[in-house]
Amino acid sequence: MAAGVARLDAPPGMPRYRRYFAPGQTVFLTLVCHERQPLLRSEAAKRLILDALRDQRLRHPFKHHAHVLLDDHLHLLLSPAEQVTVPRLVGGFKLAVLARWPGACRLWQRRYYDHIIRDADDFARHLDYIHFNPVKHGLVAHAGAWQWSSLAAWRARGAYGSDW
Template sequence: MTDYRRTLVPGATYFFTVNLADRRATLLVDHIDLLRDAIRYVRRRHPFDIDAMVVLPDHLHAILTLPSGDADFPLRWRLIKTWFSRHLPHGEHRRASRIEKGERGIWQRRYWEHLIRDEIDFARHVDYIHWNPVKHGHVARVVDWPYSTFHRFVRDGVLTKDWGNGGDDASFGERQ
């Protein structure tokens, strides 16, 4: 097995995908206030900027920027996942390996991160994040998904409410 090495760049901007262990679960939207509380809790102790984010029932995507001199995004995700799990009611299915380690069966152990390289890379990932609820069939229009920074982008005049409704936008950030 190859050692997996994360790219840790102080003050960098990263794209993340973080999944629940049970991809059929809807915990993230069912308990959106707990997730928000977990993020607020961690941000107070270990600051970071949320450049873009979408929360779907079973996973989330986020672009986060860390403070200058700080590259410890693994700490932040561990704390977010731990806080959320500790405050969530028990009852999820747990495999023997999780029980043995005293773990809840809420999150996949790993997550995916990508170091944002430049403005084009950033823009593509923001588009991907905002389009994701449509891609997964949760809504027909981006504006209809409530758990997205898309609404902040509209409020700030960066995007219009009808963004993504042009018909040819279905591959935001994805290879065809």
């Protein structure tokens, strides 16, 4: 198999997806809870997710650009280090969360959505999408009211105004 190409094995009758990621390329990811259950609803669950994400940065280095945690899914915008593949990073993250999760349950959907960021405009669109997501889902009236995203860090950099 060519470098940068990851094949995800699937059960018989299911499609086999091919994903291509160039080393170090920025990617937008969506990970969804099993059957869209609101398993990440609690503050403790959200903190657990962020802790697992921090730990995975040590195991599978990546640059963390942005995130948002909602009750049943999360979005990430990141750039893996050259030696790190996105499937390995996502798989490691899912396992790290499960290792910390109280009680045995099926936490994640098997698949995840990915989109390779093509240019600065695409990056900006996905950054806005991430930060607006809690408003889109009716969790808050304005994005700044949702504490479980990277919006505050981007505001501190001057990328977003206080009215956003």
